[in-house]
Amino acid sequence: MEVDCCSTSSSTSGEKRKQGQQQKEKPFRGIRMRKWGKWVAEIREPNKRSRIWLGSYTTPMAAARAYDTAVFYLRGPSARLNFPDLILQEDDLRDISAASIRKKATEVGAKVDALETSLHHHASSSESSNPIRVSQKPDLNKYPESSDED
Numbered sequence: 095m096e097v098d099c100c101s102t103s104s105s106t107s108g109e110k111r112k113q114g115q116q117q118k119e120k121p122f123r124g125i126r127m128r129k130w131g132k133w134v135a136e137i138r139e140p141n142k143r144s145r146i147w148l149g150s151y152t153t154p155m156a157a158a159r160a161y162d163t164a165v166f167y168l169r170g171p172s173a174r175l176n177f178p179d180l181i182l183q184e185d186d187l188r189d190i191s192a193a194s195i196r197k198k199a200t201e202v203g204a205k206v207d208a209l210e211t212s213l214h215h216h217a218s219s220s221e222s223s224n225p226i227r228v229s230q231k232p233d234l235n236k237y238p239e240s241s242d243e244d
Contacts, residue, residue: 121154122176124161133157135203137164139192146192148199153210160203167195 120126125135128150135148135157148160158176165173166181167190175181 122158122161123174124148124165124176125154125157127154135161135164135199137161137168140168144192146196146199148196149203151203151207153207155210156203156207159206160199163202164195164199167198 124137125133127133132150132152133154133156134150136145137148138145146164148164149157151157151160159180162175162177162181166175
């Protein structure tokens with residue numbers, strides 16, 4: 095009986111670990127989210143312990159596109175990409191330095207980040223100009239006003 099007791103407790107902790115991993119699941123390959131909400135991308139160089147820093151972005155899509163660019167230049171057309179249809183295939187796929195890969199990846203990520211941010215800003219500003227019902231954020235430092243309707 096003692097064996098059954100111990101085996102169930104270890105399987106329970108294993109289940110909790112799996113649940114925690116599922117909650118922190120990344121939306122794309124090669125990116126992670128910082129504690130303060132920024133998305134970052136980096137990639138390990140093949141056959142080396144070093145990593146290539148690809149930048150910090152406001153949207154996960156921008157970080158994923160930067161990763162895709164870098165992995166495509168490192169591993170070629172057979173690389174596993176987040177957005178295989180969106181990669182710019184250049185004929186010049188020779189071995190290039192980590193600095194050039196970083197530069198190309200950050201350019202792509204910055205363009206996508208700027209586009210995503212402007213689209214989000216445009217969508218939120220057009221919603222706020224809509225006279226139909228705009229909800230105001232409550233002031234959390236004030237006590238709620240008593241209503242006479244109760």
